[in-house]
Amino acid sequence: MLDYLQRILNARVYDVAIESPLDLAAKLSTRLGNQVWLKREDMQPVHSFKLRGAYNKMARLSKEELARGVVCSSAGNHAQGVALSARELGCQAHIVMPVTTPELKSDAVLALGGNVILHGDSYSEAYTHAMELQERHQYVFVHPFDDPDVIAGQGTIGMEILRQHQRPIHAVFVAIGGGGLISGVASYVKAVRPDIKVIGVQMVDSDAMIQSTQAGYPIELKEVGLFSDGTAVKMVGKETLRLTSALVDDFVKVDTDAVCAAIKDAFEETRSILEPSGAMSIAGMKQYVAEHDIHDEVLVAITCGANMNFDRLRFVAERADVGDEREALFAVTIPEERGSFKLLCETMGQRSVTEFSYRLGDEREAHVLVGLAIRDRSEVPEISESLSAKGFVALDLVDDELAKQHLRYMVGGRSGASGNERLYRFEFPERPGALMRFLSQMHPSWNISLFHYRNQGADYGRILVGIQVPDEDLAVFREFIGTLGYRCTDETDNPVYDRFLR
Numbered sequence: 269m270l271d272y273l274q275r276i277l278n279a280r281v282y283d284v285a286i287e288s289p290l291d292l293a294a295k296l297s298t299r300l301g302n303q304v305w306l307k308r309e310d311m312q313p314v315h316s317f318k319l320r321g322a323y324n325k326m327a328r329l330s331k332e333e334l335a336r337g338v339v340c341s342s343a344g345n346h347a348q349g350v351a352l353s354a355r356e357l358g359c360q361a362h363i364v365m366p367v368t369t370p371e372l373k374s375d376a377v378l379a380l381g382g383n384v385i386l387h388g389d390s391y392s393e394a395y396t397h398a399m400e401l402q403e404r405h406q407y408v409f410v411h412p413f414d415d416p417d418v419i420a421g422q423g424t425i426g427m428e429i430l431r432q433h434q435r436p437i438h439a440v441f442v443a444i445g446g447g448g449l450i451s452g453v454a455s456y457v458k459a460v461r462p463d464i465k466v467i468g469v470q471m472v473d474s475d476a477m478i479q480s481t482q483a484g485y486p487i488e489l490k491e492v493g494l495f496s497d498g499t500a501v502k503m504v505g506k507e508t509l510r511l512t513s514a515l516v517d518d519f520v521k522v523d524t525d526a527v528c529a530a531i532k533d534a535f536e537e538t539r540s541i542l543e544p545s546g547a548m549s550i551a552g553m554k555q556y557v558a559e560h561d562i563h564d565e566v567l568v569a570i571t572c573g574a575n576m577n578f579d580r581l582r583f584v585a586e587r588a589d590v591g592d593e594r595e596a597l598f599a600v601t602i603p604e605e606r607g608s609f610k611l612l613c614e615t616m617g618q619r620s621v622t623e624f625s626y627r628l629g630d631e632r633e634a635h636v637l638v639g640l641a642i643r644d645r646s647e648v649p650e651i652s653e654s655l656s657a658k659g660f661v662a663l664d665l666v667d668d669e670l671a672k673q674h675l676r677y678m679v680g681g682r683s684g685a686s687g688n689e690r691l692y693r694f695e696f697p698e699r700p701g702a703l704m705r706f707l708s709q710m711h712p713s714w715n716i717s718l719f720h721y722r723n724q725g726a727d728y729g730r731i732l733v734g735i736q737v738p739d740e741d742l743a744v745f746r747e748f749i750g751t752l753g754y755r756c757t758d759e760t761d762n763p764v765y766d767r768f769l770r
C-alpha cells in the first residue's frame with residue numbers, strides 16, 4: 269500500500285488532467301436522505317478519467333521509448349486518453365480499435381492525432397493485434413488498467429476527494445471494468461482514511477471483478493453486456509484483482525434500467541449527460557442506500573465518463589423512469605360493455621397517464637395497456653387494488669421485457685391465424701448489418717408470423733419473433749434455436765402474449 273501511496277503522490281497527471289470539482293448533488297441528497305457528492309471526472313478534457321492513468325504511464329517512459337511510439341487497444345475512453353497524452357508528450361500513438369467502433373469514437377482519436385487502426389470484430393481481437401504490433405515494431409504497450417502506473421494515475425482521484433472533503437465520508441462508490449480506477453482510488457483512501465468504505469459497482473451482466481474476487485483468481489467471462497461499454501471487460505487484471513480483493517469493502521450489481529435512471533439523476537443535477545459507465549456509481553449508491561437503510565451520511569459517487577453516443581439517448585430516456593420505478597405499466601382487463609372504458613379512465617383519477625392503448629377486443633372483454641407516472645413502486649399495489657375494486661383485473665408489467673421492449677411499440681394486435689405459433693425474444697449485439705445476419709439465419713421452412721424490431725440506440729438489438737412450427741417439428745426447432753447463438757427467451761407462455769397478441 270505504501271508503494272501505491274508514494275506512486276499516487278508522485279503521479280504526473282496535471283499536465284493534461286484538471287483537478288475535477290467535487291459537487292454537492294442537492295436533489296439526490298434530499299431524495300436519498302444522505303449528503304451526496306459527485307466527483308466530476310466527466311469534466312476532464314476527454315470527458316473521462318482515463319487520461320490520468322495513460323498520461324502517468326507515458327510521462328514515465330524514456331526518450332528512447334517515446335521515440336519508438338506507443339500502442340494500445342481500446343474502443344473508447346482509454347484510446348482518447350492515450351492519444352491526448354501522446355500529443356502532449358510528442359510521441360506517436362497507434363490505437364487499435366475494433367472495426368465496429370462507432371465513427372464518433374474513432375474520429376475523436378483521429379482529431380487528437382492518434383493513428384487509428386481498425387482491426388477485428390471485438391475488443392479481444394483488437395487486443396491481440398495490438399500485441400502483434402508491439403512485438404513487430406517494438407512499440408510500448410499502454411494497458412488500460414493492469415499496470416501500476418496506470419492505477420496510480422487513477423488513484424489521484426482518491427487523493428483529490430480526500431483533499432476536497434476533509435469532513436467524515438461514509439463511502440465512495442466506484443464503477444469497475446478492469447479495475448484500474450477502483451484499485452487506484454482504494455489504494456489512496458485506505459492508506460490515508462481507512463474508515464471510509466470503498467464500494468465497487470458492476471453491471472449484472474458484466475461482473476468479472478465480483479466473480480474473480482469470489483474465486484480468488486481472474487475469471488474469464490464468455491459474454492459481457494455491452495450497454496455500459498466502458499466497463500464491458502471479460503477478464504480483470506492480476507494486479508487490479510489483488511488490490512481490489514485486499515482493499516474494497518463491498519460490491520453492488522446494477523442493471524440497465526437502474527443506470528438509465530442514474531443518467532437522468534445526473535442530468536437533473538448537473539445538466540451533463542453521463543455515459544452508462546459514468547453513471548454506474550450513482551446507480552450503485554442508490555441501491556446500496558436502499559439495501560442497507562443508510563441515512564444522514566456523506567456519500568461520494570465518481571461520475572467517471574460522459575462520452576455518450578447521442579443516438580442512445582432515446583433508449584436511456586425511455587428506460588429511465590422504469591428504472592427509477594417512476595412509471596408503472598399494467599395490462600388491465602376490462603369487460604367489453606358500454607361505460608367500462610370510461611370507468612377505467614376515471615379510476616386513474618388525477619394520475620398522469622404515460623401510455624394508454626385500447627382496441628375493441630372480443631365480445632366479452634378487452635385488454636388495455638396502461639402506463640402511469642408514479643413516485644415509487646410502493647404505489648403499484650394501491651393502484652392494482654383500486655382497479656380490482658372496480659372489477660378490473662390488472663397485471664403488473666414493470667418487469668416484463670416483452671411488454672417494455674416490444675408490445676408497447678407494436679401494431680397488428682391479435683391474429684386469428686396464429687395457430688402453432690411460438691413466440692421468442694432474441695438479443696444480439698447491435699452492429700451494422702446485424703439484423704440482416706439474424707434474418708438470414710432463420711430457417712426457411714417455418715413461417716414467420718410476427719416480427720418486431722426497433723433500433724433503440726442500445727448496444728443490443730432486440731427482436732420479437734413469432735414462428736409457426738407444427739408440433740412434430742418442435743424438437744428440431746428447439747435445437748435450431750440453440751444453434752443460433754443469440755440470447756433467447758421463450759415467451760409463448762407469457763400472459764401478455766395471450767392478452768394482446770394471440
Ligand SMILES: Cc1ncc(COP(=O)(O)O)c(C=O)c1O
Binds near residue numbers: 445446572573
Ligand atoms: C467511463 C468509464 N468508467 C469506468 C471504466 C472502468 O475503469 P477500469 O477498467 O479502470 O475499472 C472505464 C474504462 O474505460 C470508463 O471509460
